[in-house]
Amino acid sequence: MRTIVFIGSYKYGTSKEALKIAKEMGYCVVLCTDKTKRIKSNSDFSEVDQFVLMEDLLDEQQMVEEITRLMEQGKHICACVSLIDPYVSYAARISKSFELAETSIDSLRLMENKIAIREKLKNFPITPFYTIFRPDDSLEKFEKEYKSLFPFIIKPPISNGSKDVLLVETIEKLVNALSLLKKNHPHYPFLIEEFLQGPQYLIEILVYKNEIKFLGLVEQEVLYNGRFIVTGYSFPGKVDMDEYRSLYACISKIIEEIGLENGSCHMEMKLVSGEWKLIEINPRMAGGEMNRIIEEGTGINLLEQILKIYLGEEPILLEKKKKQVYAKYLTIGSRGKLLKISGKEQALMHEGVRHVHIKPLEGRIITSPYSMGNRYACVIAVSETAEQAEEIALEAAKEIKFYLEPF
Structure with missing residues (x-):
């Protein structure tokens, strides 16, 4: 069998x-x-x-x-x-x-550690300013050297779903962030990076025999609340031809440098004053509804093709359609016990809506978002233009209502 x-x-x-x-x-x-x-x-x-x-x-x-x-x-x-x-x-x-069938083990392991991948790519133009804060480092010395560069992002080297990724604008907030992170990661050094302004994109990548076989660009809408919660995905993301060529060249160099010959990954990048900067790279497909988003837009089941690589088979990546897709994720602004959720059927009735997913079960405690795991519903819509797809998804999402008992 x-x-x-x-x-x-x-x-x-x-x-x-x-x-x-x-x-x-x-x-x-x-x-x-x-x-x-x-x-x-x-x-x-x-x-x-x-x-x-x-x-x-x-x-x-x-x-x-x-x-x-x-x-x-x-x-x-x-x-x-x-x-x-x-x-x-x-x-x-x-x-x-x-x-x-072999995939690129060393490359995958490298991508699992956010400090290791930064060190590997430290001389690349796509790498933003960063430093490593170790357990015995002095806060006074850090403040003296880097006070003028605030705000920063601080994160542990091993994390996913935006867990423990914090925005700090002052030395006081950095002290609080370090105290919080040390509870969950007592022995780790932490990665501290400059906070970059600009549109943010997720790029799904599949590599087979040293060749990029798929590159899917998804523009992200990010909720900044001290954390970083992606609440919207637009596929394919909008960039002009020069920006796309520059992106492809950057990714090709990264893939070559880290030695990814067979496998998949996704990167998050920002376009900062016309230059691409790498926010993060992970050795797997992005979570949530990413496979459905790409399939609705292209007809390609990317997960199936990724499994083929793990099976030693050549992936087949032929676009069967070209549609604009928008996925809207819903969060809540308070904490409570979930009594019920209404509006799923009404949301599905909106023309262009392809999928509605409700995550939590009644009786669960749900809360305002501190990680991607606190996104509680998703509406995916398809249309001929990005603007129409987004408008449909946002209107449909208004149908969904959470009823909470304060907790």
Whole structure:
């Protein structure tokens, strides 16, 4: 039985969608998880044929033993895949140990560490000013050297979904940010970067045999509330031809420098006074509804093509259509117990709306956003122009209402 082993999955987003796509491709789907509830009730994971429960997914010896046990059960392991940090390069390494199709392990591992990737690309023009704040560094010295350069972004080297990514405008806010981050990351140094102004873009990239096979440009709308929450995605993002050529050249140099030969990643970049600056790079497809956004605009199921690379197959990336897509994510401004959500059916009735997703269940505690995980609904609309797609999505999103009991 041809089988794909997945390491970790969220209940929603690209990691979950990959399970469904693998099943549709005809593979037996095995999910290795450290979430006991997913073993007891797989109603949310109907596409999973077999669960493997592990206390520590990063226990490489146990992972090898579990996959070996699957082989002894008669499963033909075709790939080991993860679309969740920090398991992406780890899954690629497991694949190599079983002599499966190889992806660029060292490159994927490099992208998992925000400090390591900054150091690798420190001499590139796309790299903004940054410094590394270590546990024993002096705040007084930092203030003396960099006071004139505020505001800054501070983040741990290992994070995702904008968790623990903070905007600090003063030395007092930096002190508070360091205190907060040290609680969650007591032994880490922290990355401190200049805060850049300009339109922000997410770029989905797929590389096969050293060649960029797909480059999808998505313009982002970002909510700045001391954190960085993306609330809108417009695909394809608008840039002129010179800006696109410059972007492609920058990305090609980055891909070459980090040695990504086979695999996928996404970058976040800003266009600052006509120059591209790298905000972040991650060794996987972006989360949430990114695959659906790209598929609605191009007809390409990018996740399926990414899985093909992990299976050692050549991806097929032929556009079947060209549409403008806008995805609007909804957040709330207070904290409370969710009593009910209304308006999904009404939102779907708007012409051009392709998808409406409501994330939280009734009875859950929901809150104002401090990470991307606090986006509670998504409306995706399609039209012939970017302006029309955005207008449709925003109007449809007004139909959705959250009813809370203060908590």
